[in-house]
Amino acid sequence: MRIILIIIIKEFKQxxxxxxxxxxxxxxxxxxxxxxxxxxTFEIKKINIDVVDYDNSTSSRGLINNFLSTNYFILNNVTKxxxxxxxxxxxxxxxxxxxxxxxxxxxxxxxxxxxxxxxINAEDGSAAGISYxxxxxxxxxxxxxxxxxxxxxxxxxxxxxxxxIDKYWYNPKxxxxxxxxxxxxxxxxxIIALFLSGMNIVREKEIGTIEQLNVTPIKKYQFIIGKLFxxxxxxxxxxxxxxxxxxxxxxxxxxxxxxxxxxMASVYLLIxxxxxxxxxxxxxxxxxxxxxxxxxxxxLILMSGLFTPVDxxxxxxxxxxxxxxxxxxxxxxxxxxxxxxxxxxxxxxAITIIIYAIAMLSLAIWKYKKVSD
Amino acid sequence: xxxxxxxxxxxxxKKFGNFVAVDSISFEVYKxxxxxxxxxxxxxKTTAIKMLIAxxxxxxxxxxxxxxxxxxxxxxxxxxxxxxxxxxxxxxDLTVQENINFYGGIYGxxxxxxxxxxxxxxxxxxxxxxxxxxxxSLPLGWKQKIAFSIAVIHNPSIVFLDEPTGGVxxxxxxxxxxxxxxxxxxxxxxxxxxxxMDEAEYCDRVSIMVDGKIADLDTPQMLKNKHNAxxxxxxxxxxxxxx
Amino acid sequence: xxxxxxxxxxxxxxxxxxxxxLIVLILMPVAQLLIFGYAIRTEVNDAIIGIYxxxxxxxxNDITNKMLSSGYFKLQGYVNSxxxxxxxxxxxxxxxxxxxxxxxxxxxxxxxxxxIQLINDASNPNLATxxxxxxxxxxxxxxxxxxxxxxxxxxxxxxxxxxxxxxLLKSVFMFVPGLIVLILMxxxxxxxxxxxxxxxxxxxxxxxxxSPIKPPVIIIGKVIPYVFLxxxxxxxxIVLSYYLFDITIKGSLLFLALETIxxxxxxxxxxxxxxxxxxxxxxxxxxxxxxxxxxxxxxSGFIYPIENMPFPLQTLSKALPATWFLIILKxxxxxxxxxxxxxxxxxxxxxxxxxxxxxxxxxFKIRL
Numbered sequence: 002m003r004i005i006l007i008i009i010i011k012e013f014k015q016x017x018x019x020x021x022x023x024x025x026x027x028x029x030x031x032x033x034x035x036x037x038x039x040x041x042t043f044e045i046k047k048i049n050i051d052v053v054d055y056d057n058s059t060s061s062r063g064l065i066n067n068f069l070s071t072n073y074f075i076l077n078n079v080t081k082x083x084x085x086x087x088x089x090x091x092x093x094x095x096x097x098x099x100x101x102x103x104x105x106x107x108x109x110x111x112x113x114x115x116x117x118x119x120x121i122n123a124e125d126g127s128a129a130g131i132s133y134x135x136x137x138x139x140x141x142x143x144x145x146x147x148x149x150x151x152x153x154x155x156x157x158x159x160x161x162x163x164x165x166i167d168k169y170w171y172n173p174k175x176x177x178x179x180x181x182x183x184x185x186x187x188x189x190x191x192i193i194a195l196f197l198s199g200m201n202i203v204r205e206k207e208i209g210t211i212e213q214l215n216v217t218p219i220k221k222y223q224f225i226i227g228k229l230f231x232x233x234x235x236x237x238x239x240x241x242x243x244x245x246x247x248x249x250x251x252x253x254x255x256x257x258x259x260x261x262x263x264x265m266a267s268v269y270l271l272i273x274x275x276x277x278x279x280x281x282x283x284x285x286x287x288x289x290x291x292x293x294x295x296x297x298x299x300x301l302i303l304m305s306g307l308f309t310p311v312d313x314x315x316x317x318x319x320x321x322x323x324x325x326x327x328x329x330x331x332x333x334x335x336x337x338x339x340x341x342x343x344x345x346x347x348x349x350x351a352i353t354i355i356i357y358a359i360a361m362l363s364l365a366i367w368k369y370k371k372v373s374d
Numbered sequence: 375x376x377x378x379x380x381x382x383x384x385x386x387x388k389k390f391g392n393f394v395a396v397d398s399i400s401f402e403v404y405k406x407x408x409x410x411x412x413x414x415x416x417x418x419k420t421t422a423i424k425m426l427i428a429x430x431x432x433x434x435x436x437x438x439x440x441x442x443x444x445x446x447x448x449x450x451x452x453x454x455x456x457x458x459x460x461x462x463x464x465x466x467d468l469t470v471q472e473n474i475n476f477y478g479g480i481y482g483x484x485x486x487x488x489x490x491x492x493x494x495x496x497x498x499x500x501x502x503x504x505x506x507x508x509x510x511s512l513p514l515g516w517k518q519k520i521a522f523s524i525a526v527i528h529n530p531s532i533v534f535l536d537e538p539t540g541g542v543x544x545x546x547x548x549x550x551x552x553x554x555x556x557x558x559x560x561x562x563x564x565x566x567x568x569x570x571m572d573e574a575e576y577c578d579r580v581s582i583m584v585d586g587k588i589a590d591l592d593t594p595q596m597l598k599n600k601h602n603a604x605x606x607x608x609x610x611x612x613x614x615x616x617x
Numbered sequence: 618x619x620x621x622x623x624x625x626x627x628x629x630x631x632x633x634x635x636x637x638x639l640i641v642l643i644l645m646p647v648a649q650l651l652i653f654g655y656a657i658r659t660e661v662n663d664a665i666i667g668i669y670x671x672x673x674x675x676x677x678n679d680i681t682n683k684m685l686s687s688g689y690f691k692l693q694g695y696v697n698s699x700x701x702x703x704x705x706x707x708x709x710x711x712x713x714x715x716x717x718x719x720x721x722x723x724x725x726x727x728x729x730x731x732x733i734q735l736i737n738d739a740s741n742p743n744l745a746t747x748x749x750x751x752x753x754x755x756x757x758x759x760x761x762x763x764x765x766x767x768x769x770x771x772x773x774x775x776x777x778x779x780x781x782x783x784x785l786l787k788s789v790f791m792f793v794p795g796l797i798v799l800i801l802m803x804x805x806x807x808x809x810x811x812x813x814x815x816x817x818x819x820x821x822x823x824x825x826x827x828s829p830i831k832p833p834v835i836i837i838g839k840v841i842p843y844v845f846l847x848x849x850x851x852x853x854x855i856v857l858s859y860y861l862f863d864i865t866i867k868g869s870l871l872f873l874a875l876e877t878i879x880x881x882x883x884x885x886x887x888x889x890x891x892x893x894x895x896x897x898x899x900x901x902x903x904x905x906x907x908x909x910x911x912x913x914x915x916x917s918g919f920i921y922p923i924e925n926m927p928f929p930l931q932t933l934s935k936a937l938p939a940t941w942f943l944i945i946l947k948x949x950x951x952x953x954x955x956x957x958x959x960x961x962x963x964x965x966x967x968x969x970x971x972x973x974x975x976x977x978x979x980x981f982k983i984r985l
Binding site for chain 3: 292
């Protein structure tokens with residue numbers, strides 16, 4: 002026990018003495034929470050639009066006004082020429098073009114169903130899809146208003162209609178930031194723990210002190226606990242610090258129990274730290290360790306469904322996501338922090354990460370050797 | 375001379391794939407002597423030492439260090455030996471005192487023992503003023519002397535030194551050897567590898583490794599006589615060239 | 618010149634002999650391309666839902682079937698009470714619950730008015746909006762069909778859409794250019810910053826600096842192998858995305874290569890700059906991660922559209938070389954436009970490159 006303590010004290014001294022490292026440990030959570038949370042949104046708020054109005058009538062202008070009265074569209078240019086608008090697309094001045102045909106008004110009044118055309122820059126496929134949805138909704142509501150005008154003229158229509166009531170639980174204001182925060186806290190904890198632990202032992206290999214440690218009677222478990230514990234503490238501290246920053250900046254408080262959040266984080270950290278140890282034992286230089294850690298981190302984060310739903314992934318990818326501990330950790334954080342889930346309601350992901358923690362620790366301890374062959 | 379055997383090696387071999395780094399070496403080291411372990415770069419010295427201090431597991435053969443078997447009782451060996459490697463082994467971002475506390479603590483020295491040991495160490499080396507300096511700011515010679523003191527802080531029965539004086543000025547080398555003599559005088563067995571042939575003269579007995587085998591082993595005087603050489607330098611060159 | 622070649626050779630051996638890093642460096646773009654191409658989809662399908670049908674009549678059944686056959690929704694199961702909804706959401710089993718009111722069909726046919734509740738798990742507001750949109754579209758569609766059977770139309774203006782550059786709306790079209798930027802940043806900036814810092818940490822830098830080799834030669838020698846490595850990676854991504862995802866380069870290959878070299882130069886000088894500041898490899902790593910890779914991934918328009926970001930972040934985004942290079946890449950690869958459309962972007966990127974090189978040379982001199 003005393004030996005473990007001695008190693009821990011030494012590690013902490015080295016961490017706190019590194020004058021460049023400390024500010025980074027503090028800066029990362031703040032930068033991530035400010036930048037990531039604000040940047041990571043698929044919400045489409047502003048779409049630049051060009052209109053090619055071949056009709057130039059009251060009705061066509063009415064339709065254009067309908068577009069502008071929503072907050073989504075910003076009129077970039079009204080032209081009479083399709084080529085000019087295409088030029089705008091190629092120069093990235095506008096995202097979409099609405100083409101109103103000549104005789105638009107005439108056809109409208111003769112109930113001839115005029116057809117408008119949209120050209121959308123679809124480099125970003127999903128944004129293009131959403132933009133088209135918005136545009137279509139505007140066309141629909143314009144139709145409605147014309148229909149109601151026609152109603153006055155013609156006989157009343159007896160439409161059967163279904164009233165759709167949307168309810169948004171847990172986040173009625175549809176605040177996307179709130180959704181991202183737990184995930185970002187998860188990334189934060191993972192990055193710090195994986196990189197620091199992964200590069201730590203390899204650093205001792207590089208400077209040569211590991212050999213000196215290996216000839217001492219230090220026991221494997223003492224060494225591993227002594228090495229990993231400081232990063233476990235730092236990981237937990239980062240989580241606490243991140244939660245505080247999230248509360249100060251975004252006013253987000255966990256709906257569920259904080260004990261549960263920290264309890265699950267403490268288990269999850271074991272997986273990451275064991276992973277770091279494993280990388281450390283299998284590499285010879287910090288550069289190698291870093292690249293392998295980076296590679297896995299990117300795959301784990303991307304496959305976890307942090308940014309895109311796991312349900313939409315193809316089958317094989319869903320399996321990868323299932324074996325990704327980050328998937329389960331983020332799931333737990335989101336359920337507990339946003340929906341106030343209790344232990345029973347997170348038991349599946351909780352048991353999964355406990356199993357992963359045991360498996361990873363065993364693997365890392367088994368792989369770590371004081372003696373080389 | 376005291377003939378109690380403290381290291382006994384029989385047909386010790388280490389292979390890396392097809393390459394035989396250490397080829398069936400056998401020798402004995404007596405308690406309290408300064409045993410020189412010489413050889414050109416790549417002759418297998420470091421590999422041999424690493425097997426004795428249980429960093430490498432041997433491919434075959436037998437070895438007994440401080441009364442323990444290298445195959446079965448490697449952790450017991452580690453309690454009874456000290457080691458100072460050719461790579462620098464102190465933590466540069468810790469102070470001298472913190473390095474002492476760390477390594478001493480790992481060997482299970484109590485707080486009281488650590489305090490006593492460091493008082494003696496600082497007094498003997500006369501470096502009281504460096505106590506709370508970061509190791510990184512010390513000159514290389516001092517670092518090596520401190521590293522040696524720390525390698526023997528737990529009173530090991532044998533200390534292994536792997537090229538301890540590489541890159542050190544002649545005066546410091548001299549002081550360093552005085553420290554070695556002092557430790558030997560107190561009953562510690564010294565197992566040392568070196569490149570400096572004048573240092574070989576300081577040893578009680580010297581073994582010379584060539585291509586993974588021990589080419590010869592005797593006192594420096596006997597080696598010179600046997601090979602009809604004026605200096606250890608000559609002995610070494612003759613053996614290394616296979617003359 | 619001979620010195621330089623020797624130096625490049627030394628660095629080349631360092632890279633080639635470190636097999637593990639090399640494998641990661643070659644594997645990383647491939648793995649990321651596969652993930653982005655196959656696994657990461659911004660489009661949503663097979664969302665798991667629950668249905669709480671208090672009516673269970675023909676019409677509610679018809680609507681349910683229409684939903685489940687759309688491909689967007691997958692049924693977890695029927696819900697039988699209000700309290701069950703809460704549990705389903707909290708244990709993450711469903712994303713949406715559709716509630717048909719009592720006597721739904723009767724009300725719809727007789728009174729012409731009935732209501733459906735779409736209860737969404739809005740902890741992910743984005744997904745909630747999308748799912749609610751899908752469901753609404755399907756229900757509206759059903760209404761339209763039902764009404765048109767009775768000869769009542771409710772649409773006059775119709776619309777038609779043409780999706781330019783990416784007609785199938787594949788998200789991989791957006792990810793490929795982004796991935797090239799990310800990998801170039803990673804190999805050129807991160808690798809060089811770490812590798813130069815390593816020489817510093819190990820004390821080799823001092824040895825090199827006292828040698829007769831001039832400092833610029835040392836730096837150029839160190840970075841040139843990474844130029845080739847990054848360029849190779851970019852080629853791998855482009856070739857793979859052609860074979861796997863049918864993405865052809867619409868513009869000029871030569872123009873693309875020149876712009877790529879320009880950006881590699883920018884990234885390398887950023888790497889050198891970081892190495893002049895950082896004392897240890899760990900610091901170089903953290904600075905590169907937080908200062909270069911994270912912004913490249915998040916703020917350059919790689920994944921998230923820049924127009925939607927708050928103003929300060931948009932400004933930040935414009936200060937990143939990656940943002941401008943990404944516009945250039947998309948222009949060449951997807952739109953097939955030439956320098957006449959990308960002059961502004963190229964000039965900005967060029968200016969940034971010159972600036973980075975000057976600053977890193979200056980910093981490098983000060984340190985020595």
